[in-house]
Amino acid sequence: MSATVRYFGIRHHGPGSAARLLDALNALQPACVLIEGPADCTDILGQLARAEMQLPVALLAYCQDDPATASYWPFAEFSPEYQACLWAVANGAELRFIDLPVSQQLAMALAAREQDSEDGPEGGEQEAQSPPAADKNPVSEAEQETPLSQDPIAELARLSGYQDGEAWWNDLIEQNADDDAAIFDSVASAMAALRDSAGVRPRDLQREAHMRLEIAQAAKASDGPIAVVCGAWHVPALNEKHKISADKALLKALPKKLAATKVRATWVPWTSPRLASRSGYGAGVDAPQWYQHLWQHRSSGRVLESWLTKTAAALRQQGQVVSTASVIEAVRLSRTLAAVRQRPAAGFEEMREAAIACLCFGEPLQWQGIEDELLLGSQVGAVPPDSPLLPLLEDLEKQKKALRLKAEASSRELSLDLRTEPGLLKSILLHRLTLLDVPWGLQTNAGGSRGTFRERWLLCWQPEFSVRLVENLVYGSTIAQAANACLAEKMQGQSTLAGLTELVQLGLEADLLEATAQGLKLLDSRAAHTDDCSELLAAVPSLVQIQRYGTARQLSASHLDALLQRLVVQASVSLPYACRNLNDEEAGALGRLIEKSHDAIQLAQLDDAINSGWFEALGQVAEHGHSSPALAGLANRLLYFADIKDAASVQAALQVALSPAIATAEAARFFEGFFTGATQQLLYDPSLLETVTHWLSAMDEEAFIAHVPLLRRVFSGLDAMERRRLMDTVLHGRQQGLTLTVNSALGEQWQGHLQRLGKLIQRDKTWTQTPHP
Secondary structure, three states: OOOOEEEEEEOOOOHHHHHHHHHHHHHHOOOEEEEEEEHHHHHHHHHHHOOOOEOOEEEEEEEOOOOOOEEEEEEOOOOHHHHHHHHHHHHOOEEEEEEOOHHHHHHHHHHHHHHHHHOOOOOOOOOOOOOOOOOOOOOOOHHHHOHHHHOHHHHHHHHOOOOOHHHHHHHHHHOOOOOHHHHHHHHHHHHHHHHHHHOOOHHHHHHHHHHHHHHHHHHHHOOOOEEEEEEHHHHHHHHOOOOHHHHHHHHHOOOOOOOHHHEEEEEEEOEHHHHEHHHOOOOOEOOHHHHHHHHHOOOOOOHHHHHHHHHHHHHHHOOOOOOHHHHHHHHHHHHHHHHHOOOOOOOHHHHHHHHHHHHOOOOHHHHHHHHHHHHHOOOEOEOOOOOOOOHHHHHHHHHHHHHOOOOOOOOEEEEEEOOOHHHHHHHHHHHHHHHOOOOOEEEEOOOOOOHHHEEEEEEOOOOHHHHHHHHHHHOOOOHHHHHHHHHHHHHHHOOOHHHHHHHHHHHHHOOOHHHHHHHHHHHHHHHHOOOOHHHHHHHHHHHHHHHHHHHHOOOOOOOHHHHHHHHHHHHHHHHHHHOEOOOHHHHHHHHHHHHHHHHHHHHHOOOHHHHHHHHHHHHHHHHOOOEOHHHHHHHHHHHHHOOOOOHHHHHHHHHHHOOOOOOHHHHHHHHHHHHOOOOOHHHHOHHHHHHHHHHHHHOOHHHHHHHHHHHHHHHOOOOHHHHHHHHHHHHHOOEOOEOOOOOHHHHHHHHHHHHHHHHHHOOOHHHHHOOOO
């Protein structure tokens, strides 16, 4: 090599590494800066230094033919690579990436996927491949199983007696006063010892071979020193002498590169929480905002004071009382803890403990209320307007243009007819975006009698929707692909039949046939192992809705018929037993499920045998003495309205349930179950009304007063006109020629109790002015 090469082993998101790297670059003044990153993305690397670029951002590269095959390289303001890029652009140095080209890395990912497919179960279906995590290059799972190469810092921390790698790195790099060159040399020596003892995975050897070839090529062409900025793990290998022929031979084993036309790369906004290790980012840090704070205040000398002041401000916003004196004590305690632990300076662990003790008064819950905001933050990056769009936004822009949808900040109503192709495609797009938590459109009631062929949406675009699309890139790089993967994930995590059927319905509405098929398989499997009547009943209405949407959207849902029939049969068998010995709350919840399921079953038009089984189950609930009174009343009403029970049978059941021999509380529950939502029947059925008035007349004053709230709740479904008509019928015996038969033997006591029904149904006080009959 004709040029001097200096290696700087860094932590990918370390403000201390970044600060030391800048000092080293100023001292070295390299003519060329080489950074660990995909070599074929060098042409857009310089964009990272543009003033319009607001960190955090990420370099996104993906396969154009298969957008799910993608990889990300996030950068924060305190990332050493970003600071090296700024330095090179400001000082006119050549700037290049030197790692394996992204076309090579994506080809490796595709090859690994194909290999996994070939090695799958014989003749079995393969699970959908998830896109790589945002922090990893696309590699096979076998290569990811070497924990030491994934996190060598944690191993060094363990050997040094630290609990985690974060604390060890803070002490050695972030807050160490040693010479910069000595620190970089010490890190390189430590990594060399680890590599000798633990070994290196094959993919790292291939990456390092490519980086050595790139460094050698740059050294031949450069007239000045060269600075190589890479992860500390790779420094020993890059510093070793290797034959060029050996490195080229090592790279021949790699899959053939993808053509340049098949690979796209761009910069996309990122978020500070996605830089945290808890988000699944392998190169993440525990507290991105703490490192951001360290970087911004590195030269102020008051890092500790400013951080704890920010902590106090966050607590005050939560309504906590925090004094200035408490902040001063927290600063002192942080320094004391660092001294006791023999650390060079207080880290965020010491400040967290001091904040809990001094600012939260020993209450960890107060700290937990601000922890995410304080340590993770909510920063969102931004890329220059002329940068290429990320895949999901690009796909959205194409669909918006094709469908003539315009994103507007003000609300606008959109009415869609699903029988037309444009209306159906717009509905599908809006439903998919909703699944991805991008509620550009809020669906409102269809209205009228247009059924499932009409939808109304309220459209309003918000700037943060672009950020949410970025976050959904982990599911795929097109809206259809991302929505499919997102819905499939939700289905896997759904534990109830009702929730699963609702997700299947969403899949049909959004035309996500792949996820819907997976959901139907899950639904069929779980239904076969379920004997909970409530869960079975809760699933029936959604299944009926799925059939309706399948018809409206020209999607075949005929295979659901057998599943729906099986659920109804299972529910019919278990219903009589599920209605016994329930308290009021349980009976109310089950009653609502029974009513919704009954309406859905009538809408579904099932086979006569299945309908007969359902009505037989309701008959058992209505007649069994151990059934909940409210559910028995509901069952009698459903059978009566379906013409399964005639008026005489219902009249007899009401007379028995409301007879003086039955406890008032049980009679009131039966009354509520029968008439809730069906009080209008009293206007047209004199026999039912007479039974009710006789029951009320026989009730003593104390029992009546105790059950007034329940009885008023039953009559609350009547509107003002219906209340007046019913009142006239009761108090005057008139209602379109109908007369109420009154047993005169009851005398004045009956007349007094008759007024009670008027009190229950009256809307105002005018009833008291009406003369008694």
